[in-house]
Amino acid sequence: MKTELYPSKRNDAEDELRTIEETVFSDYKYGFVTDIEADEAPRGLNEEVIRFISAKKKEPEWMLEWRLKAYSYWLTMKEPGWANVKYPRIDYQDIIYYSAPKQKINPKNLDEIDPELRKTFEKLGISLDEQKRLSGVAVDAVIDSVSIGTSFKGQLAELGIIFCSMSEAIREHPDLVKEHLSSVVPITDNYFAALNAAVFSDGSFCYIPKGVRCPMELSTYFRINAENTGQFERTLIIAEAGSYVSYLEGCTAPMRDENQLHAAVVELIAMENAEIKYSTVQNWYPGDKKGVGGVYNFVTKRGICKGDHAKISWTQVETGSAITWKYPSVILKGDYSTGEFYSVAVTNNYQQADTGTKMMHLGKNTKSRIVSKGISAGFSNNSYRGLVHVGKNARNARNFSQCDSLLLGDKCGAHTFPYIEVRNNSAVVEHEATTSKIGEDQIFYCNQRGIPTETAVALIINGFAKEVMNHLPMEFAIEAQKLLAISLEGSVG
Amino acid sequence: MLSIQDLHAGIEGKKILNGINLDIKPGEVHAIMGPNGSGKSTLANVLAGRTDYEVSRGTVEFLGKDLLDLAPEKRAGEGLFLAFQYPVEIPGLNTINFIKTAVNEVRKYRGLEPLDAVSFLKLMKEKMALMNIEQSLLSRSLNEGFSGGEKKRNEVFQMAMLEPKLAILDETDSGLDIDAIRIVSNGVNKLRNKDNAVLVVTHYQRLLDYIVPDFVHVLYNGRIVKSGTKELALELEERGYDFIKNETSAVEAV
Ligand SMILES: Nc1ncnc2c1ncn2[C@@H]1O[C@H](COP(=O)(O)OP(=O)(O)OP(=O)(O)O)[C@@H](O)[C@H]1O
Numbered sequence: 001m002k003t004e005l006y007p008s009k010r011n012d013a014e015d016e017l018r019t020i021e022e023t024v025f026s027d028y029k030y031g032f033v034t035d036i037e038a039d040e041a042p043r044g045l046n047e048e049v050i051r052f053i054s055a056k057k058k059e060p061e062w063m064l065e066w067r068l069k070a071y072s073y074w075l076t077m078k079e080p081g082w083a084n085v086k087y088p089r090i091d092y093q094d095i096i097y098y099s100a101p102k103q104k105i106n107p108k109n110l111d112e113i114d115p116e117l118r119k120t121f122e123k124l125g126i127s128l129d130e131q132k133r134l135s136g137v138a139v140d141a142v143i144d145s146v147s148i149g150t151s152f153k154g155q156l157a158e159l160g161i162i163f164c165s166m167s168e169a170i171r172e173h174p175d176l177v178k179e180h181l182s183s184v185v186p187i188t189d190n191y192f193a194a195l196n197a198a199v200f201s202d203g204s205f206c207y208i209p210k211g212v213r214c215p216m217e218l219s220t221y222f223r224i225n226a227e228n229t230g231q232f233e234r235t236l237i238i239a240e241a242g243s244y245v246s247y248l249e250g251c252t253a254p255m256r257d258e259n260q261l262h263a264a265v266v267e268l269i270a271m272e273n274a275e276i277k278y279s280t281v282q283n284w285y286p287g288d289k290k291g292v293g294g295v296y297n298f299v300t301k302r303g304i305c306k307g308d309h310a311k312i313s314w315t316q317v318e319t320g321s322a323i324t325w326k327y328p329s330v331i332l333k334g335d336y337s338t339g340e341f342y343s344v345a346v347t348n349n350y351q352q353a354d355t356g357t358k359m360m361h362l363g364k365n366t367k368s369r370i371v372s373k374g375i376s377a378g379f380s381n382n383s384y385r386g387l388v389h390v391g392k393n394a395r396n397a398r399n400f401s402q403c404d405s406l407l408l409g410d411k412c413g414a415h416t417f418p419y420i421e422v423r424n425n426s427a428v429v430e431h432e433a434t435t436s437k438i439g440e441d442q443i444f445y446c447n448q449r450g451i452p453t454e455t456a457v458a459l460i461i462n463g464f465a466k467e468v469m470n471h472l473p474m475e476f477a478i479e480a481q482k483l484l485a486i487s488l489e490g491s492v493g
Numbered sequence: 494m495l496s497i498q499d500l501h502a503g504i505e506g507k508k509i510l511n512g513i514n515l516d517i518k519p520g521e522v523h524a525i526m527g528p529n530g531s532g533k534s535t536l537a538n539v540l541a542g543r544t545d546y547e548v549s550r551g552t553v554e555f556l557g558k559d560l561l562d563l564a565p566e567k568r569a570g571e572g573l574f575l576a577f578q579y580p581v582e583i584p585g586l587n588t589i590n591f592i593k594t595a596v597n598e599v600r601k602y603r604g605l606e607p608l609d610a611v612s613f614l615k616l617m618k619e620k621m622a623l624m625n626i627e628q629s630l631l632s633r634s635l636n637e638g639f640s641g642g643e644k645k646r647n648e649v650f651q652m653a654m655l656e657p658k659l660a661i662l663d664e665t666d667s668g669l670d671i672d673a674i675r676i677v678s679n680g681v682n683k684l685r686n687k688d689n690a691v692l693v694v695t696h697y698q699r700l701l702d703y704i705v706p707d708f709v710h711v712l713y714n715g716r717i718v719k720s721g722t723k724e725l726a727l728e729l730e731e732r733g734y735d736f737i738k739n740e741t742s743a744v745e746a747v
């Protein structure tokens with residue numbers, strides 16, 4: 001009885017209040033540049049650069065060949081133009097494809113990490129020590145292109161869980177990598193996936209053995225750090241039969257004037273009865289108020305429910321980047337498998353987001369659920385693009401999609417592009433969509449209760465996004481609420 | 494505590510208030526009655542600071558400050574509260590969370606520390622008992638799917654939580670069932686003291702049996718055309734507004 005009266009932790013008004021204080025003072029809070037001497041590839045892209053990257057990473061021959069194959073395929077491809085986004089042509093020869101912070105020795109534990117890097121983490125408010133001590137999150141930190149510190153390895157190793165950088169996995173677990181890498185996102189999948197395969201520098205690798213429930217949230221903080229460095233992460237998560245893992249990906253980038261290209265690939269593989277929960281909070285630099293600068297975030301994320309009763313759940317809170325092009329998808333191959341997509345995408349000023357999901361129902365009795373909440377402000381454009389595909393053998397497939405848009409002001413746009421392909425007539429596919437505006441009367445109501453407009457907007461949008469926020473692990477939910485408020489600062493009133 | 498002088502206000506070029514004069518002293522209860530569309534809610538909204546309305550003339554002093562000069566949230570901080578005729582819904586926003594934010598914003602305005610979870614809970618329990626409101630209602634999203642009466646209850650509950658100096662109740666009785674009117678009125682009466690005041694807007698005498706007004710004003714065509722004691726409300730109940738309208742047009746004809 002007593003405890004029920006407390007709002008749940010993620011709804012705690014106190015946190016929201018703190019959020020607002022921060023909101024009022026922050027521009028782009030994470031805009032600073034760490035001075036790390038970078039060890040870079042020459043500008044531009046050709047076979048030599050790919051050999052350089054592969055050599056830098058001491059990769060085996062098969063990996064180099066795989067990269068070169070991807071590269072030659074990429075050369076034959078055209079940049080996609082179908083998304084509802086506009087940007088100047090990217091000069092792929094003007095990008096530095098590899099940049100590693102210089103470090104004399106590989107750190108064995110967090111204390112050996114370069115103090116400069118440590119400071120960077122502290123500014124981001126994610127001191128590794130704190131994380132380690134307080135939240136029990138194992139952090140595999142990626143600064144620029146190389147994994148710097150990996151914690152909790154020992155504890156995970158006892159359970160047979162492998163959680164390491166992708167480059168380490170290529171060296172130490174080549175069989176697993178060979179078997180699964182590009183099995184979900186082929187190197188030929190799309191322009192950016194091919195580019196990623198050719199030049200990816202690092203990323204995370206997780207392997208959860210049969211029947212093991214990973215006892216902690218696995219987390220990576222990505223960060224783009226050196227100027228003109230395209231960031232090409234490659235992440236692979238494999239959950240063997242009956243296993244469970246929850247993975248958190250968070251990222252912040254320092255303020256920059258030039259646009260930075262980011263083209264990550266994430267592959268998830270869930271075997272029979274396995275479950276993977278993948279959560280993202282993305283707040284890369286969105287560009288300034290006039291739309292100058294910002295990250296181009298062209299990501300390919302896909303999971304496959306390979307076995308029966310497998311489950312993959314994507315949750316994302318996207319507040320950053322100048323342009324987002326991202327469709328975390330699930331291939332529902334196993335019978336009775338489940339795919340979920342929970343998304344909040346916020347665009348402000350001149351940001352553009354074209355994001356959504358694909359649910360590919362192939363197995364029988366497969367289920368998918370899509371909840372997308374788009375919030376647009378300023379002059380921004382926010383599109384939901386989703387595909388629900390039901391194959392001809394997918395008897396009794398079920399999908400429910402809910403796409404809600406919230407507009408702040410009348411210069412922004414919200415668009416919904418739901419595609420439905422049904423090849424089996426036992427399927428039940430439901431789609432609901434709403435568009436609403438933050439009402440003057442809602443804000444006035446809050447004002448009348450003593451709540452200033454900025455805080456009122458934060459309360460209203462957090463209410464709007466609540467269903468998605470509830471799917472985030474606690475550590476992320478609070479940060480995500482703050483990010484929503486920060487990114488919409490000054491957009492009303 | 495509140496002094497309105499020659500207040501003129503309108504919206505989108507349309508004049509609604511045509512010279513309101515009203516003085517409210519601490520400890521008093523004033524009732525405003527008047528036909529539909531006469532400007533009662535407009536007056537309440539202008540006092541609360543709704544920006545759609547344009548004040549073209551007049552002054553409003555509240556506790557020694559120029560009220561019209563303050564942003565709505567500052568007016569709330571100064572102790573002005575409006576129980577809305579039509580409370581808005583905010584989907585997904587937990588009611589308790591909303592009220593806690595409001596309470597602490599108002600405290601901040603007054604230079605007080607925010608209430609910690611335990612003190613807030615204590616305060617809430619006390620006021621919940623006073624207003625006889627269910628906790629299950631407060632655990633839901635703000636006003637979302639609330640019945641008409643539940644919304645009104647939530648308004649007075651918020652009033653109890655914020656303990657304003659001047660509470661404006663805009664038709665808080667409409668939508669309340671007979672028992673609820675009694676409960677809510679008792680609650681309002683218990684919150685009264687020599688330092689605060691209440692302005693009730695109502696169409697019905699029944700509310701005024703419980704919240705007994707010191708003064709009753711009749712608003713018609715954006716003007717207070719008649720003021721009196723609680724007997725005026727009884728007279729209106731009996732005779733309707735026609736006699737006032739006739740009186741007014743007779744005066745205006747002169
Ligand atoms: N936003 C608006 N736009 C146009 N006209 C408005 C607006 N708000 C109020 N009015 C008009 O101003 C007049 C006064 O409205 P108000 O709501 O103050 O009346 P009221 O006395 O509260 O009526 P009721 O007893 O029905 O609640 C009405 O004619 C109404 O239509």
Ligand SMILES: [Mg+2]
Pocket residue numbers: 533534535578663664
């Ligand atoms: Mg009214």
